[in-house]
Amino acid sequence: MLTSDDLAFFSVLAGSRSLAESARKLNVTPPAVTQRLRALEEKVGVRLIDRTGKSLFLTEEGSLVASHGALVNNAIDQLAEALADRRGIVRGHLRIAAPHGFGRQYVAPVVETFARENRSALATLELSDHPSAMLMESFEVIIHIGARAHLDQVVTTLAPNRRILCASPHYLASAAPISEPQDLVRHRCLAVRENDEDVTLWRLTGPRKESATVRINPVMSSNDGSVIRDWALAGQGVMMRSEWSVAQDLAAGRLREVLPDWQLPSADIVAMLGSRHGRSARSTAFLKLLRQSLKPPPWRSGGMASDVQ
Structure with a gap:
């Protein structure tokens, strides 16, 4: 009868390209791996691995042992983790x-x-x-x-974490004033294309709880938020970013909040x-x-x- 140790040993062989690689993973010598494999094949009565040169290939029976062994080893691991969780052990x-x-x-x-x-x-x-x-x-x-x-x-x-509209002081000094959400349509806007969100539709809530929706046409976009932030710092336009990402830039004056009385959906x-x-x-x-x-x-x-x- 195969033991859990036999299955664990064979799973290492099945995931290796050679006996030498298996020996390194098991921290034993290649002859020790060969000897244990021979004993395992004698136990089950069939050949489990074909060796061509230095390479290993599973026989049909070897593939069967490997697939069932993976299920058994996974079940043992899950049981061990469940028992550890009962005792509050982190493993x-x-x-x-x-x-x-x-x-x-x-x-x-x-x-x-x-x-x-x-x-x-x-x-x-x-x-x-x-x-x-x-x-x-x-x-x-x-x-x-x-x-x-x-x-x-x-x-x-x-x-x-809030979302914030912001731009560099240089851009805001050279562009038309932004006093209400619809003014954004006439400005250079930057968009981060991430997740499944419609990043060109900006929804805002005003100080009297009034709602506004603005469809922007981004002049520049990227799937990397750090790139968008760099472009905004360089004066390329208005961006919407997470509070965690721009808080220090706002505090240092490198960026300035746009429409501070209006709120974007939190994130x-x-x-x-x-x-x-x-x-x-x-x-x-x-x-x-x-x-x-x-x-x-x-x-x-x-x-x-x-x-x-």
């Missing part, structure tokens, strides 16, 4: 997705802290232009700017959790650290400089 592989700019500046340092404090856990951070489109089956935590809830997801707010920082992973000890520990790092929001407390998307 396993935490996979996080986040937007490029916000992820680099605010999420990556927290991932490093998480890894340092939880030596039994692994951590992977995937930065993306569109993290909310990633599959929850592949990530335990997806950081998103702006709520994107689905029926199979738990969404928790991490920090408040809070949220974490999306798959229902299957929502209560794991590792995701709980990571989110606790992330909440602590964002409370109070650094962009409202003179915190970290904002140089990216």
Whole structure:
């Protein structure tokens, strides 16, 4: 009868291109791998691997063992993680997705802290232009700017974040005044093309709760928020950006808020959790650290400089 150790050993072989590579992964000598493979094949009574030169090829029976072994190993890992969660032990592989700019500046340092404090856990951070489109089956935590809830997801707010219209003092000094939303139609506007939003339709709410909708025709656009910010700083036009991204530029006078009495829809920082992973000890520990790092929001407390998307 095959044991879990046999299946774990064979899964390493199945994922390797040669016996030498398998030996390196297992931290043993190639003869030791050959000897154990021979014993495993004798146990099951069939040949599992064909060796052509230095390469490995699974036989039909080897493929069957590898596929079933993956299911068994995955079930064992899930059971071990469930038991660890019951005891509040942080272990396993935490996979996080986040937007490029916000992820680099605010999420990556927290991932490093998480890894340092939880030596039994692994951590992977995937930065993306569109993290909310990633599959929850592949990530335990997806950081998103702006709520994107689905029926199979738990969404928790991490920090408040406004959207702001702003431009450089140089541009505003040389352009026509902007006293009401419709004035934006006659101005150079910059757009960040991200997520699934209609980025050319700007919706605003006035001081008396009146609504205004403006369809802009961007003279420049990009899928990278840091590029749009650089263009705005260079005096190319008016942009809509997240508060976290431009707070320091506004405080330093490099950018100036446009239509400050009008509000844009907020874009809070949220974490999306798959229902299957929502209560794991590792995701709980990571989110606790992330909440602590964002409370109070650094962009409202003179915190970290904002140089990216």
